[in-house]
Amino acid sequence: MSTRNDPATREALLQGTLDLLVLRVLALGPHHGHGIALAIEARSGDTLIVDHGSLYPALQRLEQRGLIKGAWGKSDNNRRARFYSLTVKGHQQLTIETGRWSRLVDSIARVLAPGPTPESA
Amino acid sequence: MFGRRSQRDFEDEIRSHIELETERLKAQGMSEADAARMARRHFGNVEAARERFYEGRRLVSLDDTLRDMRHALRALLRARGFLATSVGTLALAIGAVAGMFGVVNKVMLEPLPYANPEQLTYLLGTAPGSDMPERFDLGNEFYVHFKENSKLIDGIFVFQAGTSTFRAGERVERIGMAWPTNDMYATLGVRPQLGRLPVAEDRDDAIVISDQLWSTWFGRNSSVVGKWYFANDSLKQVIGVMPPEFAFPSDQTMMWISGEVRAADVTPGNLGIPVVARVKDGVTTERLSTELKQLASQLPARFGGRAAYAKIIEQYRPILLPMRDGMIGPAVRTSLLVLLGAVALVLLIACANVANLFMVRAETRRRDITVRRAIGASTGQLVRYTLAESFVVALIAGVLAVVLSAVTLPVFLRAAPEGIPRLSEVSLDLPTVGATFLLVIIVALLCGAAPAWRASSADLSRLRESGRGSIGGRHWGRDVLVVLQTALALVLLIGSALLVQSSRRLSKVNPGYDVRNIYTFQFAPQQPNLRDGPSLGQMHLTMMDRLRALPGVSAVGVVNNIPLDEGTGGFRVYTDAMSTEGTGHLVDLNFTGGDYFKAMGITLLQGRAFTNHEAITPNTNVVISRSAAEKLWPGYNALGQRIRPSFGGQDTLVFTVVGIVNDVKQDDWRGAGEAIIYFPLTGPSPDAWGMGSPAYVVKSPRAAVLKEEVRQLVRAIAPEAPVYREYTMEFLAQRSMLQLSFTTLTLGVLSVLALLLGAVGLYGVLSYVVAQRTREIGVRMALGATANVVRRQVVSQGTMVVLIGAAIGVGAAYMTTRFLANLLYDVKPVDPIAFGVTSAMMIVIGMLASYVPARRASSVDPMMALRSD
Numbered sequence: 001m002s003t004r005n006d007p008a009t010r011e012a013l014l015q016g017t018l019d020l021l022v023l024r025v026l027a028l029g030p031h032h033g034h035g036i037a038l039a040i041e042a043r044s045g046d047t048l049i050v051d052h053g054s055l056y057p058a059l060q061r062l063e064q065r066g067l068i069k070g071a072w073g074k075s076d077n078n079r080r081a082r083f084y085s086l087t088v089k090g091h092q093q094l095t096i097e098t099g100r101w102s103r104l105v106d107s108i109a110r111v112l113a114p115g116p117t118p119e120s121a
Numbered sequence: 122m123f124g125r126r127s128q129r130d131f132e133d134e135i136r137s138h139i140e141l142e143t144e145r146l147k148a149q150g151m152s153e154a155d156a157a158r159m160a161r162r163h164f165g166n167v168e169a170a171r172e173r174f175y176e177g178r179r180l181v182s183l184d185d186t187l188r189d190m191r192h193a194l195r196a197l198l199r200a201r202g203f204l205a206t207s208v209g210t211l212a213l214a215i216g217a218v219a220g221m222f223g224v225v226n227k228v229m230l231e232p233l234p235y236a237n238p239e240q241l242t243y244l245l246g247t248a249p250g251s252d253m254p255e256r257f258d259l260g261n262e263f264y265v266h267f268k269e270n271s272k273l274i275d276g277i278f279v280f281q282a283g284t285s286t287f288r289a290g291e292r293v294e295r296i297g298m299a300w301p302t303n304d305m306y307a308t309l310g311v312r313p314q315l316g317r318l319p320v321a322e323d324r325d326d327a328i329v330i331s332d333q334l335w336s337t338w339f340g341r342n343s344s345v346v347g348k349w350y351f352a353n354d355s356l357k358q359v360i361g362v363m364p365p366e367f368a369f370p371s372d373q374t375m376m377w378i379s380g381e382v383r384a385a386d387v388t389p390g391n392l393g394i395p396v397v398a399r400v401k402d403g404v405t406t407e408r409l410s411t412e413l414k415q416l417a418s419q420l421p422a423r424f425g426g427r428a429a430y431a432k433i434i435e436q437y438r439p440i441l442l443p444m445r446d447g448m449i450g451p452a453v454r455t456s457l458l459v460l461l462g463a464v465a466l467v468l469l470i471a472c473a474n475v476a477n478l479f480m481v482r483a484e485t486r487r488r489d490i491t492v493r494r495a496i497g498a499s500t501g502q503l504v505r506y507t508l509a510e511s512f513v514v515a516l517i518a519g520v521l522a523v524v525l526s527a528v529t530l531p532v533f534l535r536a537a538p539e540g541i542p543r544l545s546e547v548s549l550d551l552p553t554v555g556a557t558f559l560l561v562i563i564v565a566l567l568c569g570a571a572p573a574w575r576a577s578s579a580d581l582s583r584l585r586e587s588g589r590g591s592i593g594g595r596h597w598g599r600d601v602l603v604v605l606q607t608a609l610a611l612v613l614l615i616g617s618a619l620l621v622q623s624s625r626r627l628s629k630v631n632p633g634y635d636v637r638n639i640y641t642f643q644f645a646p647q648q649p650n651l652r653d654g655p656s657l658g659q660m661h662l663t664m665m666d667r668l669r670a671l672p673g674v675s676a677v678g679v680v681n682n683i684p685l686d687e688g689t690g691g692f693r694v695y696t697d698a699m700s701t702e703g704t705g706h707l708v709d710l711n712f713t714g715g716d717y718f719k720a721m722g723i724t725l726l727q728g729r730a731f732t733n734h735e736a737i738t739p740n741t742n743v744v745i746s747r748s749a750a751e752k753l754w755p756g757y758n759a760l761g762q763r764i765r766p767s768f769g770g771q772d773t774l775v776f777t778v779v780g781i782v783n784d785v786k787q788d789d790w791r792g793a794g795e796a797i798i799y800f801p802l803t804g805p806s807p808d809a810w811g812m813g814s815p816a817y818v819v820k821s822p823r824a825a826v827l828k829e830e831v832r833q834l835v836r837a838i839a840p841e842a843p844v845y846r847e848y849t850m851e852f853l854a855q856r857s858m859l860q861l862s863f864t865t866l867t868l869g870v871l872s873v874l875a876l877l878l879g880a881v882g883l884y885g886v887l888s889y890v891v892a893q894r895t896r897e898i899g900v901r902m903a904l905g906a907t908a909n910v911v912r913r914q915v916v917s918q919g920t921m922v923v924l925i926g927a928a929i930g931v932g933a934a935y936m937t938t939r940f941l942a943n944l945l946y947d948v949k950p951v952d953p954i955a956f957g958v959t960s961a962m963m964i965v966i967g968m969l970a971s972y973v974p975a976r977r978a979s980s981v982d983p984m985m986a987l988r989s990d
Contacts, residue, residue: 032137056131079137
């Protein structure tokens, strides 16, 4: 029995993070849309759900911004699928976005950390 | 590039995804059907994804546009008042422009239906310093000499045109005819649709008929070619039928009589015959003028002629007038251009109004648009959405406009004065409809531009504002539109005021004769016994007696050229004191008999009129007009003086002045009274001249209803004679002013329309401003402002806008009214009265338009206003 449909242990993606995750997954190598969704879910330890319906518009958006490019190819089980890979611009964007995300997480973590609020200078 | 993907490609990708997911689920042990269902569910809404793909594309697809239009139409149908006002305004304006463009296109723009029409030119002359008119037609000697010697022309012909009798079987009528030389056809490059063209051997016995005559008289029966009919003066053979588009020199020309001009028959100095030539390719006007002037200088040596003629030739300068300009008089050109300009202004005003309406609409929907923007509509979508509305409005208006102009164009054409070439060919044609729709597109862009721009700049912070702003900001865009409307409307108003004033002054002119209770007609007898002056004179005396016997008729006379109809010819006369080596005096020529002066109410100043006896016996008496007397014998009594007229190639006959009559305005009430010499019906000898068909003048209070009685009388005396030119003098007077009154009426209607639209625009803006400021006004009134103060404030705001508009309008009119100069009479293009009265009218109407919203403002209930948010 799959755990996929158990809402209690699963989190929906935070708004705006899908693009970053797609870029990260594609940094590992070309993937088709389905593969990207599975990879994100797998890498999150099956805790994140990717809404398949919003994945494709996101891919479309990224492709239009020139961060990824798509081309038709054959999947492992010999099915026709559209494969996406990261462009140079996409790699740069991934670095920027990753840095931004880390800073955000750090800041949130500091806010959440126990202890008194430090005096402002 | 992968920039754009098709919808199909995207769907393929989704399908591929679902298949992959299905397989994954199957691998986990699900049944095929369950796996497929689950895969779909995981994907979510396939439709929604597809639509999001759709929206994301950058290029606007046709589908989007159609959908926007549908939305727009639905939204517009909910705002019926707005839809009706904007569509109505635009349809009226576009319809007027389309109709006017159709006329101008046909008359002034479309190429004439001849081969290479741009090479065709009228050859005229001017002779500065002589007493010749500023611009005059040449004569046969020019034609002959140019034809033989010019190296720069590729064909030349002369023609004369008029009306004459045509008889086929029982039917006899006076119709339009032209007497061109046979080389007209080759020069214009036209062929008959049936039969052949005339050759020299035809002499003047062959006729080519128009398509219209062929239809109306002969039922398009081709057997007409080869038949003989009575035309003008003798039996002539129909040899050909011209195609329908051939109408030269005018739409009224029904047949062309064959003929040649040979050098041997030319009388030099008989000027006034139109000459048309085809200029060779690449020849400039200057080169041709130089050649023609040089050739013309050889004329006296070749053809002889008197000293006066040689003198005119010496001063002669060629004028080349492009064919079309020659066919359209300057007054017609001016009216058409003025009217086209006027309808264009009305269209502009209408656009401004509609743009204004759209702005107000955009304002009331600001929240709607801001919300759309907040939930993610792109600027492009908002602009498209707003433009779609104006486009739908313009499109409906365009269709209505075509219908409208299809209905009104015939009315307009019927009202238009005669003599505008090709006007009969005007109909709602493809270029007109095309131009209308082009206009629609432009109008849609114009009207949509402003609100679309506002929509795109919609500021999200406005979302916080409530539907009605508490303090109405100034709306410069709308004020500018109203200023523009006011200015344009005022230009039109001033223009029509000038024309109205001209019409009034012109109709009050004393032409030197009565207009009321006079009936005139002509008939053309063709009887073997009517062969000379005395026999024709006797016939006319008999006819006049019979007319006088009709009940209510008080006086009857005849005259060769009745004022305001066919125009008079000029000739030169010499007094005893003048040498025939000189140029003599150019005066007009007329022939009269019976009680012409009495019937027309022309005052006899001195001496006597002709007696009935003089109408039937050879005599050498003349009656002259006051101007002629002053011209020929300045400072002396003209009575009893002698003149030697130069016509018919002689200048030795001596005539004696037996009477002097008051001046009459013979051709046009604009002109001065003309110097006219009246000759008796019978001249110095029985065969000097024969007045076959002069105009009869019948004075009677029953002038308007005499037609049938007169026709019966003519049938009794000359059954073979067509009766024609049957008018009342009142009709002729109206007709002579038709060009002006037609333009005045049309421009008047247009300017009233402009005024109304301008007032509506102002009213709309102020109403809106008042509505916006309800709360502010409420506060002021709560704080003690009286209704008067509030009213004055709104009115003064409106007045300000109108005053600026009026100032600009006066300035624009000052610069443009001189284009009307051709039509004006006794009024300067910058007439202060016309400018003042119309400006005042504009301002008063502007204030009235402001007053209604002002009243509404002053009746604001402070409590209601404060509570309304």
